Amino acid sequence: QVQLxxxxxxxxxxxxxxxxxxxxxxxxFGSYAITWMRQAPGQGLEWMGGIIPVLxxxxxxxxxxxxxxxxxxxxxxxxxxELSSLxxxxxxxxxxxxxxxxxxxxxxxxxxxxxxxxxxTVSS
Amino acid sequence: xxxxxxxxxxxxxxxxxRATLSCRASQDIRTYHLAWYQQKPGQAxxxxxxxxxxxxxxxxxxxxxxxxxxxFTLTIxxxxxxxxxxxxxxxxxxxxxxxxxxxxxEIK
Numbered sequence: 727q728v729q730l731x732x733x734x735x736x737x738x739x740x741x742x743x744x745x746x747x748x749x750x751x752x753x754x755f756g757s758y759a760i761t762w763m764r765q766a767p768g769q770g771l772e773w774m775g776g777i778i779p780v781l782x783x784x785x786x787x788x789x790x791x792x793x794x795x796x797x798x799x800x801x802x803x804x805x806x807x808e809l810s811s812l813x814x815x816x817x818x819x820x821x822x823x824x825x826x827x828x829x830x831x832x833x834x835x836x837x838x839x840x841x842x843x844x845x846x847t848v849s850s
Numbered sequence: 851x852x853x854x855x856x857x858x859x860x861x862x863x864x865x866x867x868r869a870t871l872s873c874r875a876s877q878d879i880r881t882y883h884l885a886w887y888q889q890k891p892g893q894a895x896x897x898x899x900x901x902x903x904x905x906x907x908x909x910x911x912x913x914x915x916x917x918x919x920x921x922f923t924l925t926i927x928x929x930x931x932x933x934x935x936x937x938x939x940x941x942x943x944x945x946x947x948x949x950x951x952x953x954x955x956e957i958k
Contacts, residue, residue: 761947771887771895771938773947785945821894826906833943836885836900843894 728752730822730841737847743810746844748822755803756780759825759834762796762807764818765843774820776834777805783832812848819843852877852941856950862958869926871953873939878919883943886915886924889952890935898937899924929955 733747748760761776775786779798786794795808805822826838853876863869873884881902887895897906899915902922912927926933934957939950 763949770952771889771940771949773949776945776947787946826897826900833883834945834947835942836897836906836940837887837895838897838900838906840894840896 728824728839730824730839732820732822732841732844735845735847737849738812740813740848740850742812743808744812744846745806745808746820746822746846748805748807748841750803750805750824753824755798756800758828760796760798760805761823761825761834761837762794762805763821763823763837765821766815766818769818771821774807774809778828778832778834781832785834809846812846814848817846817848819845851946852879852948854939854941854948854950856937856939856953858953859951860954860956862956863929864958865929865931867929869924869929869933869955871924871926871937871955873917873922873924873950875920875922875941879941880943881918883941884915884917884922885940885942886913887938887940888933888935889938895938926955 731749756779759778762774777784777796784796798805822841823837824839825835827835855874857872884902886899889895903915936952936954
């Protein structure tokens with residue numbers, strides 16, 4: 727049974743950075759893409775980026791390019807998302823998710839497994 | 851990048867009724883790259899449908915997906931009380947992935 731456990735809620739100052747972790751258990755960690763989404767209060771889902779560990783390649787939404795870094799540590803089966811230069815509009819619940827399927831194409835697939843979400847609040 | 855537009859924004863129905871949710875893409879997308887998720891308040895989204903019409907594990911058969919090209923549909927044949935939630939479509943495959951804005955199915 728695949729489970730994703732995210733780190734706890736964070737309160738950050740504007741201009742600072744936040745790093746959210748996502749520890750995976752069950753399944754084969756390196757083979758499946760991990761993606762990060764966020765959801766601002768009362769809003770919809772927004773894809774931020776993803777990483778395919780076995781291909782050692784990360785992709786980012788243009789909106790977050792230069793501000794987000796997604797990494798993985800296969801030794802601890804943990805993925806990380808770091809977002810810098812935080813503004814008030816970065817206040818959101820951040821989710822990690824793992825693809826349900828993997829092939830060698832480098833494509834991302836549907837997110838079959840989700841973390842519980844991490845609330846990041848940006849406040850002065 | 852394919853922009854996904856969901857309609858209606860809110861659907862007010864009674865238990866037992868049929869729900870039809872639409873997801874329109876700004877360009878043709880492959881049918882095996884379209885998914886639907888359900889999200890309830892305070893919870894993470896849950897995968898319902900992938901590859902346009904395949905139900906995820908444990909999803910009841912009252913949920914079905916269809917469509918091709920730019921027009922996709924999620925149908926809930928008979929609404930159960932637990933089905934009142936927000937539903938999102940997603941295009942996946944090559945980066946960037948995109949989500950529709952969501953359709954809220956509420957109790958009438």
